[in-house]
Amino acid sequence: MAYEAEISRSNPSMFLFLIDQSGSMDEKFAGGSTRKDQAVADAINRLLQNLVIKCAKSDGVRDYYHVGVIGYGAKVGPAFGGELADKALVPVSKIADSPVEVEERIKKVEDGAGGLIDQKIRFPIWFKPLAFGGTPMVEALKQAHKIVDDWIRTHPTSFPPIVINITDGESTDGDPVAAAKALRDLRGADGEALLFNVHVSSIGGATFEFPSSESELPDKFAKQLFQMSSPLPPHLQDAARQEGYNIGETPRGFVFNADIVAVIRFLDIGTRPSNLR
Amino acid sequence: MTMFSHQTFWLPKRGSRDDEYEDAHAISYAHSLSPANEHLRCAVADGATEASFSGVWAEILAQHYTQTGAFNVEALPSLGEQWLNGIIARSGDQPLPWYVEEKLGYGSFAALIGFHADPFGGWTAAAVGDCCLFHIRLGRIIKAFPLESADAFNSRPALLSTHPAHNAGVEIVTHAGSWLKHDRFFLMSDALAQFTLMYPEAVKKLASLKPELFAPMVERLRDEKRCRNDDVTFIRIQMLAAPLERQSDLQP
Numbered sequence: 001m002a003y004e005a006e007i008s009r010s011n012p013s014m015f016l017f018l019i020d021q022s023g024s025m026d027e028k029f030a031g032g033s034t035r036k037d038q039a040v041a042d043a044i045n046r047l048l049q050n051l052v053i054k055c056a057k058s059d060g061v062r063d064y065y066h067v068g069v070i071g072y073g074a075k076v077g078p079a080f081g082g083e084l085a086d087k088a089l090v091p092v093s094k095i096a097d098s099p100v101e102v103e104e105r106i107k108k109v110e111d112g113a114g115g116l117i118d119q120k121i122r123f124p125i126w127f128k129p130l131a132f133g134g135t136p137m138v139e140a141l142k143q144a145h146k147i148v149d150d151w152i153r154t155h156p157t158s159f160p161p162i163v164i165n166i167t168d169g170e171s172t173d174g175d176p177v178a179a180a181k182a183l184r185d186l187r188g189a190d191g192e193a194l195l196f197n198v199h200v201s202s203i204g205g206a207t208f209e210f211p212s213s214e215s216e217l218p219d220k221f222a223k224q225l226f227q228m229s230s231p232l233p234p235h236l237q238d239a240a241r242q243e244g245y246n247i248g249e250t251p252r253g254f255v256f257n258a259d260i261v262a263v264i265r266f267l268d269i270g271t272r273p274s275n276l277r
Numbered sequence: 278m279t280m281f282s283h284q285t286f287w288l289p290k291r292g293s294r295d296d297e298y299e300d301a302h303a304i305s306y307a308h309s310l311s312p313a314n315e316h317l318r319c320a321v322a323d324g325a326t327e328a329s330f331s332g333v334w335a336e337i338l339a340q341h342y343t344q345t346g347a348f349n350v351e352a353l354p355s356l357g358e359q360w361l362n363g364i365i366a367r368s369g370d371q372p373l374p375w376y377v378e379e380k381l382g383y384g385s386f387a388a389l390i391g392f393h394a395d396p397f398g399g400w401t402a403a404a405v406g407d408c409c410l411f412h413i414r415l416g417r418i419i420k421a422f423p424l425e426s427a428d429a430f431n432s433r434p435a436l437l438s439t440h441p442a443h444n445a446g447v448e449i450v451t452h453a454g455s456w457l458k459h460d461r462f463f464l465m466s467d468a469l470a471q472f473t474l475m476y477p478e479a480v481k482k483l484a485s486l487k488p489e490l491f492a493p494m495v496e497r498l499r500d501e502k503r504c505r506n507d508d509v510t511f512i513r514i515q516m517l518a519a520p521l522e523r524q525s526d527l528q529p
Contacts, residue, residue: 008292009292053383056380096376110442121379122375122379
């Protein structure tokens with residue numbers, strides 16, 4: 001059975017985010033007031049924060065994961081800021097200790113007596129929004145291929161790498177389907193690498209979350225991203241159902257027209273371990 | 278007079294150090310010149326893997342049960358404060374890293390099984406989550422509590438939290454029974470308890486297992502995928518003497 005390897009410090013897993021930083025990412029979400037690049041940056045920072053917290057134990061942050069962020073727009077390459085700049089893949093303990101800045105934000109929390117109170121929280125930032133240039137998705141997938149291939153060679157028994165591509169649609173450096181397939185074909189002892197796609201569209205209309213078919217998707221770019229996406233492994237199907245998603249028999253790791261909340265939920269499900277030890 | 282014997286075995290999950298073990302165990306038993314005062318209280322708690330400082334929380338819960346011989350939800354707020362104050366005191370004058378501070382806000386979680394045997398042949402148990410008690414007579418499990426089948430371990434039970442707001446859905450389940458001379462009781466955290474329910478014939482071997490053979494046995498079960506790789510805790514109790522008769526039970 002695939003996707004059952006235990007995730008531990010001696011057998012860590014990895015996530016790689018591919019972030020569309022093309023000029024069109026400065027547009028707003030369909031029906032929303034937030035720029036797509038800002039919303040995606042917030043989602044990535046939130047996710048990195050969640051990963052660090054998940055791995056934080058009494059003795060420090062344990063390296064259950066290594067994480068990378070590749071940006072693609074005017075250029076393609078590692079997109080962390082600050083001390084981590086130019087690093088393709090970083091253990092999560094390094095991420096914990098190296099935010100570019102830590103903002104103070106206010107969040108509402110339960111007071112234990114039925115009410116809500118304001119609580120100051122620290123919101124670390126590793127990744128800043130950027131929207132400039134074209135959408136060289138093929139080159140981004142090729143860079144991801146090399147990083148994932150190297151990872152599998154050095155971690156052949158680890159839980160397979162998960163690559164999450166966040167884009168507003170059209171590749172400008174060619175058809176990305178073949179590069180996506182080559183990436184999905186990379187495999188270790190516990191299964192093939194997983195490629196998930198988050199389509200942050202400015203087009204209004206229906207939202208699609210983990211669809212089983214492309215037939216109702218509204219444009220060719222959405223259909224293309226669906227074709228590029230891995231089938232959801234069983235443990236992630238269970239996680240999606242527990243989150244209340246109404247999924248079919250053969251769901252793929254793809255969401256369309258997702259608002260920022262759905263993006264975060266998707267990322268949270270996509271990175272949920274079933275076997276963290 | 279010695280009414281009860283007890284031994285405790287524990288092993289951290291494979292890949293973790295002893296100081297990373299996040300189960301906890303506690304026993305309170307003092308021999309007494311007066312057998313009527315011989316009560317045995319013990320507990321096993323299992324701190325949740327994804328939480329932080331959950332070993333500290335498990336220890337507080339296990340100690341609380343053995344000191345009081347009971348457990349109720351009203352005790353939780355002060356125990357939660359004890360947990361938080363202990364962590365703050367431990368950090369001294371150093372500011373906490375952002376992720377520690379954030380994670381403390383989520384609280385910590387643990388499962389618990391507590392057991393109390395009195396010298397008159399009665400026992401009670403209290404449980405939250407998937408730590409288990411087995412009552413064994415003549416080499417057979419006659420009561421498994423609170424879970425009764427290996428399949429029941431796949432759910433995610435509500436656990437005891439350091440944060441009062443998270444304890445609203447927690448249910449402390451209790452059970453009472455009676456014991457006879459030579460009966461045994463096993464308290465276990467979830468991984469070994471699940472194995473025991475899957476392979477109940479193993480209780481005979483567990484009843485006589487020498488301490489030095491515990492770790493090799495667990496490692497072999499992990500290799501054979503019969504026991505999940507998790508912290509393992511096992512308290513083994515045997516009733517050495519017949520129960521006392523209560524004074525009020527005696528006829529004049």
